[in-house]
Amino acid sequence: MTGDDWMPARRRSRSVRIGVNLLWLRPGQVGGTETYAVSHIRGLADQRPEGLEFTFFVLPSFAEAHPDLAARVEWVPAPVSGRSQGVRVAAEASWLAAQSRRRALDVVHHVGGTIPVVRGARAIVTVHDVQYLEHPEYFSPAKRAFLCRRVPAAIKGSELVLVPTEFTRREVIDRLGATPERVLVVPPGFEGVTQAISQRTHHDAEVPTFVYPALTHPHKDHGVAIGAMAVLRERGIDARLILTGSPGRADQGVRELIEELDLGDRVEVRGHIPRVELDAALDESVALVYPSRYEGFGAAAVEAMSRGVPVLVASGTGMAEVVAEAGMLLPPGDPREWATAMAAL
Template sequence: MLRIAFNAWFLNKEETGTGQYSTRVLDAFRRLEAGAQSLASLLHVISPSHKPSPIGRLGRNLSKVWFEQALFPLECRKAGADIAFVPYFAPPLFSPAPVVVTIHDLIPLIFPEYAYSPLVKLYNRLVSAAARKAALIVADSHSTRNDVIRILNVPPSRIQVIYPGVDESLGPVEDEGTLQATRKRYNLPEEFLLYLGGFDHRKNIGVLLEAYAILWKRLGGRVPKLVLAGKLPARETPALLNPRRLVEECDLGDRVHFTGWVAEEDKPALYSLALAFLYPSLYEGFGLPPLEAMACGCPVLASEASSLPEVIGDGALLIDPHQPEAWADKMEMVILNRDLAAELRERGIRRVKAFSWLKTARELWEAFNRLLTAPELSP
């Protein structure tokens, strides 16, 4: 039977998108069956706990590279793995088994501000070269697939689109005690528009705040507060902006509320409380937060850039991310037209049903099996 070595560097680190993907895919693998066997018995999970890195004292980043490029291939060989699966953009350059790597996005290569040091640039070149050698690249979306073809110059025949899933436990929170506890924990207003995510430049928070300022001038006190949820950056960098500074520049004062970091278990209630979820991002490889909001019955307004139209479909209102006036128009529609908000809730919940972690795991497993019967795909 097929034996899979699984790179588990990000396992259970669910504060990151890669950590969520790794954890959910592995859990779904363990729930699948392969013939008469549980697929769990065919997995060899390789985590950093196997052996300490001899260069650990040089820092976590170098230890991570050591794990990816040395320890993981070594453990693959010891396990007699048929496939080396890396669920994020860091495949080994040399591997004893055909490598399958999931590429969620190419943010480090598309946005130069993320390559903030010579070492990061060197690392990006290393993993790019390794990805070109991989037997199969799994892309989170057709948008990411096109980026891989264009930027990494990988033949389309070696790329397969397999969508991530959405946590099946997500749904509208109706328990009043849970909702009020979440409202109190994050000091939330009675009605609010919500953004939840990071504050790097590609998230396009500046346009969102411009749109909100336009809307405030139109409607005044009828506009619900804007809640910006997520861990605030410690300092401003070429990749990270200071949202508080932008709030001041837009003269929005206390009309914008910052929650800080939000625990995973509180997100469903936060989405359920919000009047609408706003996601103006300039670039995503997939776009999980809008889908999570939709799963919780929250109307979504999202950017029409990169992967988002493909992933969201008709489950949300899609808007040009460069047009604050257009954002203000659509926000006004959702605030004033409760029938539209109800329709978006229904469309969102319906759309999310297309994404399942079990489906993701099943398609990955089928891809692994096809790989072993297609010699032209081997490295």
Template structure:
């Protein structure tokens, strides 16, 4: 294929958009939705996985190239760069939004760093020691190489920026913070609408706390279970609903459930639809988010935007996102977590205050701002972008 030199294009790897939920997919979807409209005279190319349903964008300045594989697979690191080299001109810009930049990627490349867990705390990514020995060295080398080669690095939080610079101090001048946003679909609902969306999951009249996220060790869901049990051993009217997108019912969670003796009041779902999730946020006493490591922590914002009080971790990026609008506790301190849960359950004035603070806090995070800051970073290495 003949290399094209004009007009220059922005090429975004959007292969993660093929139905699976998660923070990276949410970020990429927001960029796809907002970037083309912010730069209507710029041609955009989206790398779309063959398994994705239909076009990812209908914007007039967007075309799509079908490319198989996953952005975080070693094959993308080793081979995608050569494939791009044959198709991109010298002024085209490439954005890799999943912490790995393909070898041989264009000189004008942008990398999104959500976190560096594989380097900072590999035990939370690879709890199996054998897999850790096998996989952690690859991820460490891939991430370090990607940071070193990227023209600009977009960190999703100040904490992510700091971790990136700790991995590679020479990257500091190239790192920009582009905080994430919250979709307008996350908004308060009246009680009848929230119940209509969720009664099949949680019966009417049942009070419950909510836990959400992939069932990986860093999410620390077992601590949420143990803190709930410590707070409400005899409170038969209070339940715990856990939505785990991946690794549903991992061994550490099952052990925690058995240890509490409260199996009848703890309910685990593999996933729920977006409409039902908004309803669960609207009905919950609070979101419990005891993560040990986050690059950002989108569920905190989603809950706040729905008027749901939040009890969250004091570690890594989570307090940066929560600000003064949540009860922030050390997620390793079960007594502290349990005390916060009891306070929310018993104190209506506290719940109302957290709701008001959360709504105001969430309103400060908009995907359009994320896209604008992303475009500003693009311009630093591609000044042809108007």
């Protein structure tokens, strides 16, 4: 099944009305999936595909975080904050369903991996990953139970299932029993790649600097990058590591490890920073390091490569598929191997 094969013929005589459900997206809290969503919205705003009309359903905080998009696409803020998952799920099954019917939407694309129990239009879902199956230890019992119920139901109840990589496609088919013909790989789009890649010829920092841009969640395995910095010090190599990204469930442990290894002068925790600041850090770095044990895609690697920045990533993930031979794949969980690779750069 490809193209518009799933759309009834009577709908093809007029513009197709598509809703996009972004109520799951709390700015600064969902990592690369926010980049995924924003890049696609900007792409649609730029291209304005003929015969398609888009309406985006967002949280008020998302509209505030991306005011430039509000002037370019049809924005409908939801009457909920998104801080409570239960309230958000209820709003999807009530407010969003009513909005879908009132606007006579032909289909709603649910970008957060689940679909409401009550829907006002046919559904398409994007499943970014199935980490909750691979690493259930990283999820609370309530969150894991929710995903174990709702992701398979979303796959069963959607016309199409979109995934960012072949890695995720295989997992959705093999582990969740999705029909292969209904699972399509749709990689994220990225802005300014050809312009950015010509800007970098070498790193500019006086002390070799590495950047790891990721929320401090357990599966991101910040300990590997931090441990690698301790190994570099042990080997007499001067280097710095910049950690960016909003605080996650492992944030306290990350900070305690830096203190325990006495790396305060070598590892800087900047937290969530503006895009322009991250780009500047990448441009001055030796490389991006990304030891995460699980990734469905890996937008950070693509963005770094687009700026001519070398990337080091853990093998066996969706990010490794994206990087392929353009970067260096390293064994997960081994700080000494990572330190050796970092020293070689």
